[in-house]
Structure formats: structure tokens, C-alpha cells
Amino acid sequence: MxxxxxxxxxxxxxxxxxxxxxxxxxxxxxxxxxxxxxxxxxxxxxxxxxxxxxxxxxxxxxxxxxxxxxxxxxxxxxxxxxxxxxxxxxxxxxxxxxxxxxxxxxxxxxxxxxxxxxxxTGVPQPHADERKHGQVITVFSAKGGCGKTTLAVNLAAVLAAGGARSVCLVDLDLAFGDVGICLRAEPVRTIVHGLGMLGHLDVTGTSSLLTACRPGLSALLAPVEPGDAERIPATLVSELLEVLPTMFDFVVVDTPSAFSEHVLAAMDASHHHVLLTTPDVPALKNLRVTLDMLDLLSYAHDIRSVVLNRSDSKVGLSMDDIERVVRSDIRAHVPSSRDVPISVNKGNPIVLDLPKHSVSEAIARFAREHVLTEPAVIAAKSKRWFR
Ligand SMILES: Nc1ncnc2c1ncn2[C@@H]1O[C@H](COP(=O)(O)OP(=O)(O)O)[C@@H](O)[C@H]1O
Ligand SMILES: [Mg+2]
Known part of the structure; x- marks a missing residue:
């Protein structure tokens, strides 16, 4: 045939x-x-x-x-x-x-x-049992500008390790996504093209939505046309996050600054929730609300990592003050540096541009210590008890 x-x-x-x-x-x-x-x-x-x-x-x-x-x-x-x-x-x-x-x-x-x-004929075909069981990592903070996109892009780049592992970065900031800009990736194909496959997405269909960005690193980009973001249902996100882990070692999800249905779909599909804050009272307050919300929704505590971005900013709060509000360990301290926006403007993640930089080293250490080496903790996907 x-x-x-x-x-x-x-x-x-x-x-x-x-x-x-x-x-x-x-x-x-x-x-x-x-x-x-x-x-x-x-x-x-x-x-x-x-x-x-x-x-x-x-x-x-x-x-x-x-x-x-x-x-x-x-x-x-x-x-x-x-x-x-x-x-x-x-x-x-x-x-x-x-x-x-x-x-x-x-x-x-x-x-x-x-x-x-x-x-x-006779070349071996990949069997279903050879499919990957990749880890889904969702990066979230309820306050805008905390550094979600910065962390998601750099974490994805460092996990890909120049092609040693396969990573897909998903831009769920559907209305204002800037993953494409951070990676200088042309948004020829975006999540919008998945609408026609809703209900029957498979590996081939999902591949057709992706943009190759760097060795080992692909991205599922956010829509570019105004109004397209509203056309994406949360069910498409759930479907994509079922298929992508069978194709990649890691799926890193960047999110908008709101607890949308789409973000909850990503949280549901995640093996690891990375929650970001900066050392200022509004961001800390929002992190506290986020943690309470995640508890209320019965997500497991042990799949959480709190990351403090711009951790060296002198803003009158001590680490004790911060930990008291957060009520959990802070697993990474990412310093503030103007080299971060400079790398964004160049379209090259700082972990690739300046791998020895203190920001790059903090993100690489977090990846090494909390993403690559915690199979027991992140073995199971998070499941809320009710939906
Ligand atoms: N550690 C940092 N040091 C300096 N600038 C940073 C740092 N992290 C993020 N930024 C800058 O802050 C701005 C907001 O970061 P972004 O990652 O877009 O936040 P979000 O996605 O949470 O809205 C960007 O201009 C980014 O370059
Ligand atoms: Mg962002």
C-alpha cells in the first residue's frame, strides 16, 4: 500500500x-x-x-x-x-x-x-517499550517578572547538555510567551497548529509542532497572532504533556503568572514543580499563596523546589525572614546580574553564553542536584486527589 x-x-x-x-x-x-x-x-x-x-x-x-x-x-x-x-x-x-x-x-x-x-527492510523499528519516560518540570511563580522564563530557558539548555540529553521547552505563557525570543527561534510552528489534532495527538503530529533550537533542545512555542491564546484549551496542554515525555528525556514548562487551567494541567502532568520567588514582599506573599494553593489541591510536597532568584539583592530582608515566609528549604539561590538581560538580548541563554558565570553555575547546580539526581522523589507524576 x-x-x-x-x-x-x-x-x-x-x-x-x-x-x-x-x-x-x-x-x-x-x-x-x-x-x-x-x-x-x-x-x-x-x-x-x-x-x-x-x-x-x-x-x-x-x-x-x-x-x-x-x-x-x-x-x-x-x-x-x-x-x-x-x-x-x-x-x-x-x-x-x-x-x-x-x-x-x-x-x-x-x-x-x-x-x-x-x-x-529489517532495520530495527523502535518498539513501544523503547519509548522514553521523560520527566516533566513546571516552572511557576504567581508574580510576573520573577524570572520564570529565564530559569525555564536556562534549565532546559543546561539539561540538554549540548545534545547529550533531549529536552523540550514548552511555552505555556500563551498570550505573552517569549521563549522564542530568548532562543532566537522563529515561531513558524506553534501550539496553535496542534488545535487540528486535538483528541488524537501522537508522536508524529506533536513533532510537527516543534522548533529545533539548539543541539538536544526543541521548543513548543506560544502563539504569535493576537487572540490565538484564547483558542488553546487546557485539554490540548494535557494531551501534549502525555506525548512529549515519550519523546524527550526532559520536558520543561514555562508558565504565565496566573493559576490558569492550563497551568493546572501542567502541574498535573509534572514530576517536579519549581516555584520561583524574588526577595521582595509581594513575590514572597504570592509564593506563600501558591504553596497554600498547591497544598489545597493535594499536590505532593516532595516534588517541589523553591528557587530564589536575584538572591543577592540588598532589599532589607534576611534569609531567615524569607525562609519563615516560604516555610521550606530554598533549593537554589540565583544571583542578580545584568548579564542575564544581556544574554536575553543576544538570544543565547546565559548557561550557554557564559557557563562559568555565577548565574549559570547556580542553575547548573540546581539541575545536577535536584533534577538529575532525584529519581526516587520525582519518579511519580503529581496527582491531585480531585479535579
Ligand atoms: N537573576 C537575574 N538577574 C538579572 N536579571 C534577571 C534575572 N532573572 C531575570 N532577570 C530579568 O528580569 C526580567 C523578567 O524575567 P523573566 O524571566 O522574563 O520573568 P517572568 O517569566 O517570571 O515574567 C527579564 O528582563 C530578565 O532578563
Ligand atoms: Mg515569562
Missing amino acids: TILCDPAARAGQLSHAVGVVGSDVVTAATLAETGRLLAADPAELLVVIGAAVDLNEALVFAETMRVERPTVGVVLLREVLDVVVLTQALRAGVREVVARDDLPSLADACARSRALSAQV
């Missing part, structure tokens, strides 16, 4: 061309549907992606296939063939690019891809 992904009306004609190679053709309107058809048929060997499918989505799909189903050949149809598209396609692992109207060439390309697949 061959899967033809083409939402366009010409699908019938193309089916004929693909069918020329002597096999049944099944059509899919979207790449997400194509992914589902592939998942249902482990013996499938060929996907033809029509010219109406977005190029970037097609390339991400081909990249995913190359890793997850190397026996599946991807043949891409385009309106016009130019060197840029051909180079990009080749890099992404597309086997052949054919002009949309060149049906004989399409039939030939399909035949060649099948022959190649026949040669490589």
Missing part, C-alpha cells in the same frame, strides 16, 4: 499515478492523518506528500520518519522545483522531489523508493 497525503482536489489523479506502480493507494488529508495511518500499518513503506502540503511541515514529517520509520520512503511533490527546496528536502531525508504535474516521474520515483525500502 502507499499513503498519499494531499488535501487538494487533484488527489484522485495522483492516486492513479502512484497506483501505476502496482499497489493500492490510501489518501490522507493531513500529515497527522498520514501519521495515524502509518502507526496502524507497520508494514507501510511509502508516503507521497502532495504539493498543497506546507513545505516546512512536510520536511519535519520526513525528518521524523527518517528516525522513527527509516524503512518508509517519503516522496515530495512541489509546484516548482528549485535548488533551495531540493537541498532542504534532501537534508530532511526526503527520497525524491518531483514536479507536481510530472506523473511519469512520480511513478518512477515511487518504484525507486519501494526498491530502496525493500533493501533496508
